[in-house]
Amino acid sequence: MKNKMLSQSVADNILSMITIEKRFSVGDKLPNEIELSEELSVSRTTLREAIRILAAYHILEIRRGKGTYVTEKVLEQPRDLEQLSGVKVNAKDLYEMRLIFEPEAAYLAAVRGTDGEIKRILDYGKRIEDEMKNGEDRTRDEHSFHKAIAQATHNEFMNKLMPILYQAISKGVVLSTQSEKAMKDTLVDHRMIMEFLEQRNAEGAKNAMRIHIMHAIKELNIE
Numbered sequence: 001m002k003n004k005m006l007s008q009s010v011a012d013n014i015l016s017m018i019t020i021e022k023r024f025s026v027g028d029k030l031p032n033e034i035e036l037s038e039e040l041s042v043s044r045t046t047l048r049e050a051i052r053i054l055a056a057y058h059i060l061e062i063r064r065g066k067g068t069y070v071t072e073k074v075l076e077q078p079r080d081l082e083q084l085s086g087v088k089v090n091a092k093d094l095y096e097m098r099l100i101f102e103p104e105a106a107y108l109a110a111v112r113g114t115d116g117e118i119k120r121i122l123d124y125g126k127r128i129e130d131e132m133k134n135g136e137d138r139t140r141d142e143h144s145f146h147k148a149i150a151q152a153t154h155n156e157f158m159n160k161l162m163p164i165l166y167q168a169i170s171k172g173v174v175l176s177t178q179s180e181k182a183m184k185d186t187l188v189d190h191r192m193i194m195e196f197l198e199q200r201n202a203e204g205a206k207n208a209m210r211i212h213i214m215h216a217i218k219e220l221n222i223e
Helices: 004-017 033-040 044-056 079-085 091-112 115-133 138-151 154-176 182-198 202-219
Strands: 060-063 065-072
Touching: 004 033, 004 044, 004 115, 004 138, 004 154, 033 044, 033 115, 044 060, 044 182, 091 115, 091 154, 091 182, 091 202, 115 138, 138 154, 154 182, 154 202, 182 202
Parallel strands: none
Antiparallel strands: 060 065
């Protein structure tokens, strides 16, 4: 039963890579088993089962000897989710949404996340640190960092909210590059979140995420 739940969780992660992170499009080939299983911190057996789950829903197509490809089926999204994702809201409203949901997401991630999911969050966090230090665009990894936290809650509605929250994260990345204080706060706040998650300290992770978002609202002058 536990292995089945893990396979389903990995299937959800792969689906999110396609539909939310936009890493793969229709017709794209997924990375090879070794590369993808290492990124997701799971065994190749679990990865194969996850791919079979998505293939059963015709989201992925397994071509013998050639690899695994994304099909057009992945474009079929519920109408209400499409409408929710397309809503245009201002930065203040977006950050209020983050303040409502993300601290609780960090709490649940610390409680419910698998070791592999926590490792994935930490890996994204370290990549963001490197990108900030090197002056590189971190938008994609910021999305992935917060999405990985949402996935670790094992709450499907939390996952569906992420396309909306991505708008706030993207705005924050752009605005923070214009403020040295905001950049420093982000580095410190991310480290706090990561440390508490690694320690499985749910209250600490929740408070660290709240502080992170409050810092952003203040430093980015989001009124």
